[in-house]
Amino acid sequence: MPINVEFAGREYPPQAAYEVSREKIREFAVAVGATHPAHTDPSAAQALGYPDVIATPTFAVLVAQRAEAQLIEDPAAGIDFGRVVHAEERFVHHRPIHAGDRLVTVLHVDSVVERAGLAMVTTRAEIADDAGTPVATVISTLAVRGVDE
Amino acid sequence: MTAARPELSGLEVGQEIGRRTIAVERGTLVRYAGAGGDFNPIHYNDVVARGVGLPGVIAHGMFTMGAAIELVADWAGDPGAILEYGVRFTRPVPVPNPGAARIEVTGVIGALDPDAGTARIDLAVEFEGAKVLGKAQAVVRLR
Numbered sequence: 001m002p003i004n005v006e007f008a009g010r011e012y013p014p015q016a017a018y019e020v021s022r023e024k025i026r027e028f029a030v031a032v033g034a035t036h037p038a039h040t041d042p043s044a045a046q047a048l049g050y051p052d053v054i055a056t057p058t059f060a061v062l063v064a065q066r067a068e069a070q071l072i073e074d075p076a077a078g079i080d081f082g083r084v085v086h087a088e089e090r091f092v093h094h095r096p097i098h099a100g101d102r103l104v105t106v107l108h109v110d111s112v113v114e115r116a117g118l119a120m121v122t123t124r125a126e127i128a129d130d131a132g133t134p135v136a137t138v139i140s141t142l143a144v145r146g147v148d149e
Numbered sequence: 150m151t152a153a154r155p156e157l158s159g160l161e162v163g164q165e166i167g168r169r170t171i172a173v174e175r176g177t178l179v180r181y182a183g184a185g186g187d188f189n190p191i192h193y194n195d196v197v198a199r200g201v202g203l204p205g206v207i208a209h210g211m212f213t214m215g216a217a218i219e220l221v222a223d224w225a226g227d228p229g230a231i232l233e234y235g236v237r238f239t240r241p242v243p244v245p246n247p248g249a250a251r252i253e254v255t256g257v258i259g260a261l262d263p264d265a266g267t268a269r270i271d272l273a274v275e276f277e278g279a280k281v282l283g284k285a286q287a288v289v290r291l292r
Contacts, residue, residue: 027184031184032219033171034219034222035219036223036227039228048229050229054229056215056218057222061211062185065187087237088235088236089214089235091235092233093231095229139235
């Protein structure tokens with residue numbers, strides 16, 4: 001079995017906050033080819049009503065994957081990372097992430113479904129600011145192959 | 150960037166919002182690996198990639214996802230207006246060395262919700278004529 005199915009429904013507690021910097025927002029924006037000045041110029045972001053530069057739409061993966069590592073690296077889950085393929089990803093932004101945010105994530109294992117030697121594991125990272133206000137929800141589905149026949 | 154921002158009332162379902170080509174080189178992947186914190190060797194090492202049955206180094210799915218949405222962010226005029234964005238990873242994008250893989254992105258209005266003040270943009274994201282992202286959809290807040 002590529003993953004312990006009993007992990008469905010599990011919740012991992014929040015870890016240390018992820019501190020969002022202007023430079024990380026800029027670095028990630030450049031890496032995906034994002035050129036909107038709201039990612040690099042605080043005054044351009046403020047003109048759109050944001051307190052500081054804002055992250056690109058998939059930046060939250062950085063925050064979510066820290067939380068997801070708790071499951072992937074949990075020996076009891078039994079996931080062989082060499083057999084993992086990313087199947088689906090979805091972001092829901094309750095508000096844009098901006099520089100200065102201190103983000104706290106709670107990871108939920110929403111489902112573990114097995115079929116034909118493949119396990120589909122869906123996690124949901126609920127990301128909030130340090131006041132507890134929801135910022136983003138990141139839903140990720142990994143396909144884990146079983147041992148080859 | 151200074152173009153007028155789209156208004157919901159002026160849009161129709163089926164209308165194309167634009168298209169662009171994303172050129173992906175090995176260096177693009179190295180940069181994304183560092184920025185995105187994804188150091189899986191299938192994205193930089195041909196030997197490892199072939200060892201797991203791939204034709205060679207492939208692009209990070211999250212790179213393709215992150216790069217494709219920029220068409221929508223630029224069209225909307227405000228990257229923070231993208232409220233939701235989801236994709237399925239349907240096919241890997243092999244990245245040659247030397248050279249570049251060219252990913253073609255086209256955006257079309259999929260649905261309009263005047264009550265919510267949002268538009269759904271459906272993205273077609275293809276490499277060599279085949280879809281690499283499935284059900285790629287973004288919900289954007291407009292005026």
